[in-house]
Amino acid sequence: MPPGRRLVRLLALVPLLCAPATGCGAPAADTTGPAVREAVAEWAAAPPARPAGVPFEGWSYEVTSVRRDGARAFARATLRYRLAGYDSAAADAPREVELVRGGADGWRVAADRPAPGAPPQLWDQGAVTVVRGAHALVLGVGRDRGTLAGIAAEADRAVPAVGAAWPRPWAGRVVVLAPATLDAMAALLGRPADAYRGLGAVTTGRVGVGPAPADRVVINPEGYASLSEAGRDVVLTHETTHVATRAATTATTPLWLSEGFADWAAYRAGGRTPAEAAPELARAVRRGDLPGALPADGDFAFGGDPEALARSYEGAWLACRLIAAKWGDAALVRLYEEAGRAPLPTALDETLGVDRAELTRAWREALREELG
Known part of the structure; x- marks a missing residue:
């Protein structure tokens, strides 16, 4: 490039490099x-x-x-x-x-x-009404105080029942969120409403994050309203058990043990027979459809066959019921703790002295005897 043309090009760049009002000094710091x-x-x-x-x-x-x-x-x-x-x-x-x-x-x-x-927080959905129980704090939006007081009373019954089943340190209290609608509940949890349709309540919280995670029990107003008083007690005791056991629950804990233990805590003080509390599995056993294995984690996914899902929960409960009856309540609690720290075969051997195949055979025999 000729020298003269190069000089013109350099001069043309000067306005781009140096603002007329500020010269070529350093740009002002952004304090935003x-x-x-x-x-x-x-x-x-x-x-x-x-x-x-x-x-x-x-x-x-x-x-x-x-x-x-x-x-x-x-x-x-x-x-x-x-x-x-x-x-x-x-x-x-x-x-x-x-x-x-x-x-x-x-x-x-x-x-x-x-x-x-x-997802939103509950207060993003409207004015929050607060009701305190002896062991529970209930926060509701779009719900009357009488309804919230009833939930608090049910939660107050659930907390001591959980303490009797899980004799390990935990908060001994529970926070319950009561949104106005199923859609509002689903929004709080960041999932589609169909994932919770028909459920009474669910529990939030991450597993294995410390001694006392900030768990919440979230009520499905549609499903919960359809339950009897006994059914509401079972649901809140089940979900509160998840709150109590959260710190002992990890990715290695099989869902049949986590969900079965929660149902065992919920049903242990009641007088319902296995056939009454596990109707779907009882029907399957009576028609000769005895499950060949303990429920897998994938069997607890929502959105599929509701009868198959019910059989998974019922089978998990009866597995934990069997362990408590055969080896003792304390052994079931120890198994839960060990299964959160070690693979299930190791946990079974150290707490019950059996392997998975032996436990499965005992469980299947119990199903034949109690549901057949």
């Missing part, structure tokens, strides 16, 4: 991120939208990213909180905090909502 984090922290100390009456403590937001759009900013954050007297570990939720520029006052929080794609 630190200012937004400070504004969120100050607001989180007493957010005006916090539900009245809910015993929050340790409420804080950890901002992970900030995006500015003119006079607005959007902070992605993790909300952490505990319910005083109920949670030893913090619950957490992905949130998006929207802020507006307030002139000399800096950034101000304008809205707090679930992060895109994240």
